[in-house]
Amino acid sequence: MKKPKAANRYCPFCKKKTNHKIKQLSTGIKRGTLTRGSMSRARKRGxxxxxxxxxxxxxxPPINKWKRKIKNTKxxxxxxxCQECGKAHQSRRxxxxxxxxxE
Ligand SMILES: [Zn+2]
Known part of the structure; x- marks a missing residue:
């Protein structure tokens, strides 16, 4: 899927169409990577x-490659x-x- 970096969209705060910067939300860091008994801690132990x-x-991996890939899309x-007021909002769907x- 191709998406422009900026687009004219409706701003609910300015209540008019303004230029918006578009960014994809990332899943962020994985939680509990350094918890007790985790793989990364074992790796650090050597x-x-x-x-x-x-x-x-x-x-x-414990599961085969073809078995792991069930869901291909997210x-x-x-x-x-908004470039005028600087406030951000999400897409509805x-x-x-x-x-x-x-691009
Ligand atoms: Zn705005």
């Missing part, structure tokens, strides 16, 4: 490194920032796409 069979810390959420390209 487990799962080297060669040979690494057991549960090995590189192979709902993309866009943030529209999310569109299902695999990739968003800003």
């Amino acid at each position: 487990l799962g490194r080297g060669y040979g069979n690494l057991g549960r810390y090995g590189s192979k 709902k993309a959420v866009f943030i529209y920032t 999310g569109l299902r796409t695999s990739k968003v390209i800003f």
Whole structure:
């Protein structure tokens, strides 16, 4: 899906059409990456490194590649920032796409 970087849209704060900057909302950082018993903590301890069979810390995922990819698309959420008042608002509905390209 292609999307422009800026567009003329209705601003609910200015109550008129103004120029808006468009940004895609990201999922952000993963929660609990450094919790007890996590993979990243084991990696920091030095487990799962080297060669040979690494057991549960090995590189192979527990589920096959073709089994993992069930959902190919996600709902993309866009943030529209008004260039006049500087306030931001979201799009009403999310569109299902695999990739968003800003041009
Ligand atoms: Zn505005």
